[in-house]
Amino acid sequence: MTRREVFFFGAIGGILPILISILTIDIAPIIDHPDSLTLGNYIGYGIRVVGLVAVGGIVALLNPEVRSPISLVQLGIAAPALCTSYINAASPTARPQSALAPFAIVSIANAAEIAPTARMRVADGAFSSVLKDIGAGVGTRLDAVSRANSSVGSFCVTSQGKSPLPGPAAQIGSSCSTGGKTGLVTN
Numbered sequence: 001m002t003r004r005e006v007f008f009f010g011a012i013g014g015i016l017p018i019l020i021s022i023l024t025i026d027i028a029p030i031i032d033h034p035d036s037l038t039l040g041n042y043i044g045y046g047i048r049v050v051g052l053v054a055v056g057g058i059v060a061l062l063n064p065e066v067r068s069p070i071s072l073v074q075l076g077i078a079a080p081a082l083c084t085s086y087i088n089a090a091s092p093t094a095r096p097q098s099a100l101a102p103f104a105i106v107s108i109a110n111a112a113e114i115a116p117t118a119r120m121r122v123a124d125g126a127f128s129s130v131l132k133d134i135g136a137g138v139g140t141r142l143d144a145v146s147r148a149n150s151s152v153g154s155f156c157v158t159s160q161g162k163s164p165l166p167g168p169a170a171q172i173g174s175s176c177s178t179g180g181k182t183g184l185v186t187n
Contacts, residue, residue, distance in 0.1 A: 007057035009069050013054020014075020018049055055079045155170050158183030 020032075028035070054075030066072055154165040156176035163178045170176065170185045177183070 003061060006060050006067075006072055009072035010060020010076035010079065011046040012052040013060070013073035014048060014052040014054070014079055016073070016077055018052060052080060055083055059080060059083070113148075154185050156183050157186050162186075 022105050023178050056079045059079035060066070060072045060075050060125060063075055066075060154170040154172075154176075155162045156178045157179055157182040158176075159177055160181055165176060165178075165185065172185055172187060174185045175182055
């Protein structure tokens, strides 16, 4: 069996989880609401497909003793798990702790003053919307904090300072404007 055939069978195994996901979970929203998919959704899915195909094929190539097509497909299916296990197997370096830390009632906290830095501004346009769309739907800790603090209220932080926003709490990280200046919503 040639190396190309080995890669092909591994790549087939790498893409099988995506195909099963499309058929069991993702097909109904695609059919019911095709206009809800954005360019970022397509690009993100494409990156995932290319990555899984490549990982499945490479893992199949890295196992020269396996020549059975079904075994190569199985290697391709297991490839993402194998790679994740390999990446997570490296143990992180231990941080030195003080002698009293295990017996402390209150944990140690390190903090620093916020240093004013030059603000970076991302230009609005097609590329920034693609980046927002790729990350859409991915929950973050900011979302959880925003939900937890929804009764407290929101503030708009601009270069002029922090000012309260009227009404219900807005989503953390969304844009706001106050006094003619634009800023970000925070709690």
